[in-house]
Amino acid sequence: MSRAENIALAAASLRKVSAVRAAEIAFWLAALAAFALLPDQALLLSEVTITGLFALSLDLVLGYGGIVSLGHAAFFGAGAYAAGLLTKMGVTDPLLGLALSAAATALLGFVTSFLVLRGSDLTRIMVTLAVAVLLKEIANRIPGITGGADGLQGVAPGPVLGIWEFDIFGQVGFGYSLAVTFVLFLIARRFVVSPFGWSIRAVKENQLRTSAIGIPVSRRLIVVYTLAAAYAGTAGALLAQTTQFVSLDVLEFHRSANLMLMLVIGGTGYLYGGLIGALLFKLVQDAIANITPEYWEFWIGLLLVILVLIGRDRIEAIPRALLRRLRGATP
């Protein structure tokens, strides 16, 4: 083949990586339809959306950066407390509160990213876990500021864009969460198919090779960890604003563990995994809780064990195969 043909071929296959697929448009149209058609489910869907954004942020760290974190709730919780406290300090504009909370958690992510740069998976797991329990311990010990075990009461954000007041049915909350999640998703999607995003995937694939082609591995990990922290913090802030309450629960170990489960159910490394996983998790959790309200965690645990024993690859292949069939193309 001629050089020109090869160039055209190469350009086409690289373009395909970032091309928008029909299934993606369908996904977001479905989300929009849920907003329009299911107003009585708004509270639930709002929670799912926020959790989905949170899981998306873990995907950036785990699915792209390859860092196993067991303490991602640290950033979610920090964002939630930041947003809650901001409204109490008089910053009632939701979007401004969101931006400030995101900035605060980005700073926290930046500082703690240096802890996960080196070391084995085990060291990383323990350090991330320790950061999360540390934050929870702090939140627990300063009830004067955080409300301690009683939670942060009286979080009262103003109307969104000065127009829409948060209502008790969660309709505004859902719309607001969905819009923020959509915008952040678009940014993340753009980010992961950029040369910078590819260099982060490269770090996960092979650190030695990545540094041998001249890409500074540590700096890439710092950036993706910081970005993911900001995303997780935004998710936490959304929860604080839409539920108008923050409890120590936002920093719980369960939150980090369940988050990882959702992401793995939905699949890592393609951004939709977190969003789909959060929805599936909620559906499964509700279905089990309907049958056995107190012991649903047993079945979630069983699901995890089976998932690992059968093999994530084989299970992850299912949604991907479906996706492929839907758009009839290769990834």
Added chain:
Amino acid sequence: MLTNLFDGLAYGMLLFVMACGLSVTLGLMNLINLAHGAFAMAGGYVTAVLVNRLGVPFFAALPLAFVASALIGLVLERTLYVHVYRKSHLEQVLFSIGLVFMAMSGVSYLVGSEQQFIKLPAFLANRYEVLGVSIGAYRLLIIGVCGVLALVLQLAVARTRFGAQLRAAVDDPVVARGLGIHVDLVFAATFAVGSGLAGLGGALGAEILGLDPTFPVKYMVYFLIVVAVGGSAGMTGPLVAAVLLGVADVAGKYYAPQFGAFIIYALMIVILLWRPQGLFAKAGGR
């Protein structure tokens, strides 16, 4: 002050007995097992049920707790864990968290979610004044039992044939296999003994650690600290780490209650950054 030291010592010894199995599984098979605390909990609940409901004497229940947890460990190792040794750390994390969730719900289903109190023999509530130090009989028992166990373990690893096989398997499983050592069996036995010891620790410690279904998560970080700080190269590292942790935790909660467990966690992060292989790891060890 000395009383605190004494209490901390008892606490640390308990942590060692519960966590030593984990340090071996991590070192030997490079397995991240976050469910280790569930075996300790199992021992605690076995004892609680035996003593409180069936009227078995406390001292008879302790060995039964060991046996029960060891059996559970053995069965799970042969049926489930054996499949995850070669999987990625992420999958090991997911798998063992799954087990933790199942254990926690299972226990609240079978026994209930409230805290359990084991009826101890009356004389264990005694306190003795020795040179101005107030010494509880119960903590004295813990230190005695755990001290003996630590000594036995140390000798078993250093002196027995099984210990030699275990050390060989830790150093290089491939070579060990080549030498005709049944690495799988060595590991199954080690896993079972480690689980059993965790169970015994859970039984002994139920009184001071508190026993309820959240036990595996509540003490997960502590076990990990013992292993992380102590390294997995031998028994001495985890023992020293566990005692330091116990003393620091008791002292911290007594002298600086406003910080709570903050100091411990912060210290752990610092140590992990400073010596990722553990404070007492041999150079180049894993």
Added chain:
Amino acid sequence: MTAALETTNLLRRFGGLVATNDVSMCLARGARHALIGPNGAGKTTLINLLTGVLAPSSGTIRLDGADITTASRSRRVELGLVRTFQINQLFPGFTPLQTVGLAVSRRLGLDRNMWRRIGSDPRVIEGSVDVLERFDLIDVMNRPTATLPYGKQRLLEIAVAIACGPRVLLLDEPAAGVPEGERGEIMDGLAALPADVTVLLIEHDMDLVFRFADRISVLVSGALLLEGTASEVAADPRVRAVYLGDASHG
């Protein structure tokens, strides 16, 4: 004329052991230089010192006259000092096109861009296709690397290094594990390198060394035994004793 790569009294200790002992080498621009030595002579340590994986205990490294002794690994690559690995270090989930494309993006300084899409810059595409064509990887450029046969992966290992735009290229046993019949492709790819690229070849295969290199350095026990043209080295009795002698007597 300044040397492309020059080390002065390079020394590295591991505890009491001297792994690299007072090595001073000088590679002229465009040199085809080989480094040989028996196993354990310290060749890998030397590469690690040159690429910044290890820091020397003393001595200096200069690239085109600039001191890079303390420069970071990525900075050295930026300055044109690139290596390949004895054992393939590739991105198993990437295709050869994506792998080479990333290296080309890096060379053009586009890898920090967070907003452009990959493949949107024609220079990256053209640069990648050039390298892939030269190493006969065009047919497989869209297959995941993990699924490629070993010979192709070996070619890719070298292609990635070339894509970084090296001024000095360190080749660590490029033919390792490649069957005799497939070595031709690797040699062809290397022969087609621009003349101003300096190459340091670390190799066990004497055949390959004598075919490729104009000058040869012999490393024994961490120190340079001698340096000379291929025929000088082949004729030197000390080399026969220390190196080639290993094969004939042992």
